[in-house]
Amino acid sequence: MAFDGRTVFDSLSCAFPRGRITVVLGGSGSGKSTLLRLIGGLIQPEAGRVEVAGHDVTDPHTSLAEVRSRIGMLFQHGALLDSLSVFDNLALPLREHTDLDRAAIAQAVRAQLDAVGLGNVEGLLPGQLSGGMLRRAALARAIIRSPEILLCDEPFSGLDPASLKRIEILLTRINRQRGITLIVVSHHIASTLRLADQALLLLPGRSVCGPPAALRSSSDPEVADFFDEELDVEALDREERAAT
Amino acid sequence: MTPVALVRELGFRAIRVVAELGSMLLFTLSFLRAAVVPPLRPQRFVDEIYNLGVLSLVIVGVSGFAVGMVLGLQGYNTLVRFGAEGSLGAVVGLSLVRELGPVLTALLVTGRAGSATAAEISSMVTSEQLDGLRMMSVDPMDIVVAPKAIAMIFVMPILTSLFVLAGLLGAYFIGVGLMGLDAGVFLSSLKSSIRFADDIGGCYLKALIFGFLAGLIATFRGYHATPTAAGVSAATTSTVVVTSVAVLIGDYFLTALWGFQI
Numbered sequence: 001m002a003f004d005g006r007t008v009f010d011s012l013s014c015a016f017p018r019g020r021i022t023v024v025l026g027g028s029g030s031g032k033s034t035l036l037r038l039i040g041g042l043i044q045p046e047a048g049r050v051e052v053a054g055h056d057v058t059d060p061h062t063s064l065a066e067v068r069s070r071i072g073m074l075f076q077h078g079a080l081l082d083s084l085s086v087f088d089n090l091a092l093p094l095r096e097h098t099d100l101d102r103a104a105i106a107q108a109v110r111a112q113l114d115a116v117g118l119g120n121v122e123g124l125l126p127g128q129l130s131g132g133m134l135r136r137a138a139l140a141r142a143i144i145r146s147p148e149i150l151l152c153d154e155p156f157s158g159l160d161p162a163s164l165k166r167i168e169i170l171l172t173r174i175n176r177q178r179g180i181t182l183i184v185v186s187h188h189i190a191s192t193l194r195l196a197d198q199a200l201l202l203l204p205g206r207s208v209c210g211p212p213a214a215l216r217s218s219s220d221p222e223v224a225d226f227f228d229e230e231l232d233v234e235a236l237d238r239e240e241r242a243a244t
Numbered sequence: 245m246t247p248v249a250l251v252r253e254l255g256f257r258a259i260r261v262v263a264e265l266g267s268m269l270l271f272t273l274s275f276l277r278a279a280v281v282p283p284l285r286p287q288r289f290v291d292e293i294y295n296l297g298v299l300s301l302v303i304v305g306v307s308g309f310a311v312g313m314v315l316g317l318q319g320y321n322t323l324v325r326f327g328a329e330g331s332l333g334a335v336v337g338l339s340l341v342r343e344l345g346p347v348l349t350a351l352l353v354t355g356r357a358g359s360a361t362a363a364e365i366s367s368m369v370t371s372e373q374l375d376g377l378r379m380m381s382v383d384p385m386d387i388v389v390a391p392k393a394i395a396m397i398f399v400m401p402i403l404t405s406l407f408v409l410a411g412l413l414g415a416y417f418i419g420v421g422l423m424g425l426d427a428g429v430f431l432s433s434l435k436s437s438i439r440f441a442d443d444i445g446g447c448y449l450k451a452l453i454f455g456f457l458a459g460l461i462a463t464f465r466g467y468h469a470t471p472t473a474a475g476v477s478a479a480t481t482s483t484v485v486v487t488s489v490a491v492l493i494g495d496y497f498l499t500a501l502w503g504f505q506i
Contacts, residue, residue: 096381
């Protein structure tokens, strides 16, 4: 996969176990979000295939609508429509793809908002919500059609510790109670260790996959370095001197 | 720059222009499909009529009145030299209906509503709202682009009518109210000079085509914006520039073709 001649990754092969939580880790520009967009069929790889629940999303004959009906996606900044209220944002996929009447849609929307702890914001516009509330409203929209797979792009970024913990609990609950497969892109090591059944670490030119605890104690220096959260200024200085 | 580099640069730019035109053609076809194939979205269309049309009423009305006053003043001072001030209604009416009404309205609406449309859509690109729609299997062409572009086509003739009427009112105010021209002379000159099929028909034809151009260019530029703050700015600026140039060039060809047909 390359953008403007810059290769993001060129030999990535990985599988995401059904019903489990996989956290995708990696440095900035390593292709974490690109991987989610490939799975959702928002972009196409230059080579290779991406299979989602038995459908090859890189095949032009595959119905992306069919594949996407099984996928929910939580975008980094929510991606709720600015011009619609929170209620209408959540109701949109139901109005578009189901035959539910108004009352049933309203009931489903309110149930979903209650599930993410946002019972009193349905009349507000997305711009009137805080970052954490926006993320939860977007999460409610992502799961309102009961997807099999939930893609989460940086769900913890820019959140205060309380909001972060709340999102983490919601994701865990969604996975455990509904059996939804979660693929979460994150930089947050602590959350990854708490949340993930499997971690996929994207490194320059390669990837490493396994249980997060195993990766953390890996003898591979690049992997260990990624998980090492201690600030080693002297090592950084040595690296910079070596680079210059 | 060496000759080889010059040719290479020229070729690169030519390819880019052709690619852009191809992309615009595909976009136009997608828009036309979204405009006629269900689901149609009447509520979104009504919302856009408000955003693009109703919110432009004041600027178009005030501008039309000001342009009419200038035309009235300049026209009267020129015509009075030849003792032809009685033709002021005809001069102002024909200028507004044939040219100034549709062209200036298109430029004003592009500056206000076209730029806003491009900015809104490009912001939606930047904040991944269009991708969010795609992931819900909702086509952004259906729900975002088509209602805006159709509304632009719809409001342009209405706003042009307002501009022309306000302009005539401004000219009447100057010619009759300030310069003392007889109201009956002004109105009969206006009535006798404007032909419905040729002048009014041409005016609305231009307004419809300018509305189509303004709507299409604004939505296209927004839809294909680079997802950055600079991309939003570039989409907005290029919408105003490209639409303005397209309207002025298009006006020449429409005038020539419409006149030739008569």
